[in-house]
Amino acid sequence: MLTKRIIACLDVHAGRVVKGVQFVDLIDAGDPATQAARHAREGADEIVLLDITATHEGRQTLLDTVRRTARELFVPFCVGGGIRTARDAEQVFEAGADKVSINSAALADPNLISAIGSSFGAQAVVVAIDARRDPAAADPVREAQVYAQGGRHPVGRTVVEWAREAEQRGAGEILLTSMDADGTRAGFDCELTAAVSEAVGIPVIASGGAGAVTHFADVFSRGKAHAALAASIFHFGVSTSRSLKEELAQAGIPVRLPC
Amino acid sequence: MRVTVIDYKAGNLTSVLKTLKHLGAEPVVTDGDLSLVESAERIVLPGVGHFAATERLDATGLTSAIRAAIARGVPFLGICVGMQWLYAGSTEAPQQPGLGAFAEFCSRFPDGSEKVPHVGWNSLEVRQGLRLLAGVELGEFVYFTHSYKGPVTADTAAVTEYIEPFAAAVERANVMGVQFHPEKSGETGLKILRNFLEWQAKGAAC
Numbered sequence: 001m002l003t004k005r006i007i008a009c010l011d012v013h014a015g016r017v018v019k020g021v022q023f024v025d026l027i028d029a030g031d032p033a034t035q036a037a038r039h040a041r042e043g044a045d046e047i048v049l050l051d052i053t054a055t056h057e058g059r060q061t062l063l064d065t066v067r068r069t070a071r072e073l074f075v076p077f078c079v080g081g082g083i084r085t086a087r088d089a090e091q092v093f094e095a096g097a098d099k100v101s102i103n104s105a106a107l108a109d110p111n112l113i114s115a116i117g118s119s120f121g122a123q124a125v126v127v128a129i130d131a132r133r134d135p136a137a138a139d140p141v142r143e144a145q146v147y148a149q150g151g152r153h154p155v156g157r158t159v160v161e162w163a164r165e166a167e168q169r170g171a172g173e174i175l176l177t178s179m180d181a182d183g184t185r186a187g188f189d190c191e192l193t194a195a196v197s198e199a200v201g202i203p204v205i206a207s208g209g210a211g212a213v214t215h216f217a218d219v220f221s222r223g224k225a226h227a228a229l230a231a232s233i234f235h236f237g238v239s240t241s242r243s244l245k246e247e248l249a250q251a252g253i254p255v256r257l258p259c
Numbered sequence: 260m261r262v263t264v265i266d267y268k269a270g271n272l273t274s275v276l277k278t279l280k281h282l283g284a285e286p287v288v289t290d291g292d293l294s295l296v297e298s299a300e301r302i303v304l305p306g307v308g309h310f311a312a313t314e315r316l317d318a319t320g321l322t323s324a325i326r327a328a329i330a331r332g333v334p335f336l337g338i339c340v341g342m343q344w345l346y347a348g349s350t351e352a353p354q355q356p357g358l359g360a361f362a363e364f365c366s367r368f369p370d371g372s373e374k375v376p377h378v379g380w381n382s383l384e385v386r387q388g389l390r391l392l393a394g395v396e397l398g399e400f401v402y403f404t405h406s407y408k409g410p411v412t413a414d415t416a417a418v419t420e421y422i423e424p425f426a427a428a429v430e431r432a433n434v435m436g437v438q439f440h441p442e443k444s445g446e447t448g449l450k451i452l453r454n455f456l457e458w459q460a461k462g463a464a465c
Contacts, residue, residue: 001382002379093273120270120271123404172376226378259400
C-alpha cells in the first residue's frame with residue numbers, strides 16, 4: 001500500500017541548519033549533512049533542504065552543502081531556495097539532489113517548470129506555493145492567494161489556478177505552505193490542502209502549522225495530502241519521524257514502518 | 260567491480276553513481292562508447308523521463324551492444340524507465356520499441372480516484388526472492404515515482420499494488436529490472452543493489 005510520506009525539512013543559511021521564527025532570531029541547529037543523515041536514520045521518508053541564504057556568494061556554499069549532504073543519503077532529497085534558472089537546477093542535480101523546489105522563479109517565468117522537467121523529468125520538479133486565505137473573498141479557501149518573494153507579495157492569482165497551471169506545465173508535485181498556519185503549531189490548513197489536492201492530479205505536500213501528531217493525521221485524511229513537511233517539531237531531538245509514524249500508524253494512517 | 264552505467268541523456272545519474280560507489284563498485288558511464296558495454300562486467304540502465312528518450316540507445320548503437328552483452332551472460336539491471344525498456348515497448352511512446360527481453364508492453368496506470376504518477380514508498384510482495392531480492396522481507400518498502408508500469412507475469416520478481424497490481428521487479432536469468440529507485444530506497448534499496456553486484460550466474464567461468 002502506498003504510504004503517506006513524512007518529509008523532514010532543514011532550513012539552511014550559509015551552510016548551517018538554522019531554526020527561527022519567520023526567519024528571525026536564527027539559532028544554529030547543526031551541520032546539514034549530519035542532520036539529514038540523522039533524519040533519514042530516524043525514519044524520515046524524504047529530506048528537503050531549503051536554502052534561505054539570498055546572496056549570490058551563497059550559491060557555491062549551497063552546492064557544497066548539497067554535495068556533502070547527498071553523499072550518504074539514500075532517500076529522496078529535494079533542494080529549494082534561490083533556484084532561478086534551469087542552469088541553477090542542473091547544478092543542484094549534479095551536486096546530488098533528486099528534486100528541486102521552485103517558487104518565485106516559477107511565478108516570474110512559468111516556462112522554468114517545463115525547462116527543468118524536460119531535461120530531468122517531471123518527478124524532479126516540485127513547485128512550492130506560499131498561500132494565504134483571502135478573507136475578503138466569497139470562498140476564502142477556493143480563492144486563497146499565491147504570495148511570492150518569501151510570502152511578501154501577493155501575485156494576484158488563486159492557489160488552485162496556479163497549482164493547476166504548474167501541473168499542466170510539468171510539475172511532479174506541489175509543496176503547499178499555508179502562511180496562515182505557518183508558525184502557529186495549531187495544525188495544517190486542511191481545507192486549503194484538500195482544495196488543492198482535489199484540483200490537481202499530482203501529489204500535494206502539506207506544509208505549515210504542524211505542532212502535534214494529530215495535525216499530521218488530519219492533513220493526511222481530511223486534507224488529502226500525500227506527504228507532509230515537518231520542520232520545527234524535529235529540531236533538537238524533540239521527536240523523530242519514526243515515533244511520529246508509529247503514532248500515525250495507530251491512528252490508521254498508512255506509513256512506512258519499520259523504517 | 261566495474262559497473263557500466265548507460266546514459267541516454269534523460270535525467271540525472273548522480274544518485275545512482277554515488278550509490279554504486281558507496282557499495283564499493285566502480286561505475287563507468289557511457290553515452291555511446293560501445294567498448295564500455297563490450298567489456299562490461301555488470302550493466303546498469305537507470306532511467307527517468309519519457310520512454311521516447313530511449314530512442315537514443317538505438318541511435319548510438321547501445322541497444323545492439325547491450326543485447327550482445329546480455330547474450331554473453333553479463334548481469335543487467337534496468338531501473339524505472341530502464342526496467343520498462345526491457346519490455347517490448349510502452350504505450351507512452353508506441354512507436355519506440357524496447358529491448359524485448361520480456362514480450363509484454365508497459366502501460367499507464369488507469370485514471371480514477373488515485374493520483375497518477377504513483378509517488379512515494381510502497382511495499383513489495385516478493386515472488387522470486389533468491390537473487391535480486393534475496394533477504395527482502397514481505398512488506399519492505401521502496402520508493403517509486405512513475406506513471407507507467409509492466410504487467411504481472413511469470414517473470415515478475417515482486418508485485419506492488421497501486422490502483423492495480425503491477426511488476427515492481429522483474430528477472431529472468433541475467434536480466435533484471437526494478438520499477439522503483441533502489442538508490443533512493445534506504446537500506447532495502449542498498450540490499451537489492453548489493454545483491455545485483457554480488458550475483459553470480461550459475462556456471463559462469465571464474
